[in-house]
Amino acid sequence: MKLETAAQQLSSLGNPIRLKLYRALVRAGEDGVSCGTLQDKLGIAASTLSHHIRHLIDAGLIRQERQGTKLFCCANYPSMQALVGYLVDECCLDSCARDGKAA
Numbered sequence: 088m089k090l091e092t093a094a095q096q097l098s099s100l101g102n103p104i105r106l107k108l109y110r111a112l113v114r115a116g117e118d119g120v121s122c123g124t125l126q127d128k129l130g131i132a133a134s135t136l137s138h139h140i141r142h143l144i145d146a147g148l149i150r151q152e153r154q155g156t157k158l159f160c161c162a163n164y165p166s167m168q169a170l171v172g173y174l175v176d177e178c179c180l181d182s183c184a185r186d187g188k189a190a
Contacts, residue, residue, distance in 0.1 A: 088173040092147070096170050099146035104131065105139045112149055112162040119152070119161030 100106050111128060112120060120128075126136050140160060143149040147166045152159050 088169050093170060093173050096146045096148055096166070099142045099148060102139070102142070104129070104135070105142055108136075108139055109143060109148060109162065112160055113164075113167065115162070117161065117164075119159040122158045122160060125160060 100109060107129060108125065111125060122133075122136060122140070126133055129136065131139075140149065140151065144151060148163055148170075149160050150163055152161065
């Protein structure tokens with residue numbers, strides 16, 4: 088993962104409403120959640136929800152799909168795993184190098 092991509096994703100998640108929204112989508116599973124359900128669950132106006140959804144889509148963290156008359160949002164799990172992996176893969180590398188241990 089590129090540093091710029093990780094920074095954009097972490098920046099998007101740095102907003103409390105977007106983090107709450109993303110968490111709800113991650114918890115929902117592969118099928119996602121309709122925008123109407125998300126709006127009710129989060130207690131925010133449709134325009135506010137749309138604004139926050141756009142940030143998460145632009146960061147590659149979620150996707151939207153139309154199913155009939157409803158619009159569904161789903162977490163982009165490969166993107167989430169890549170971001171978490173990017174952070175975890177670097178864990179303690181400098182400490183190991185300083186202590187003379189193999190990483």
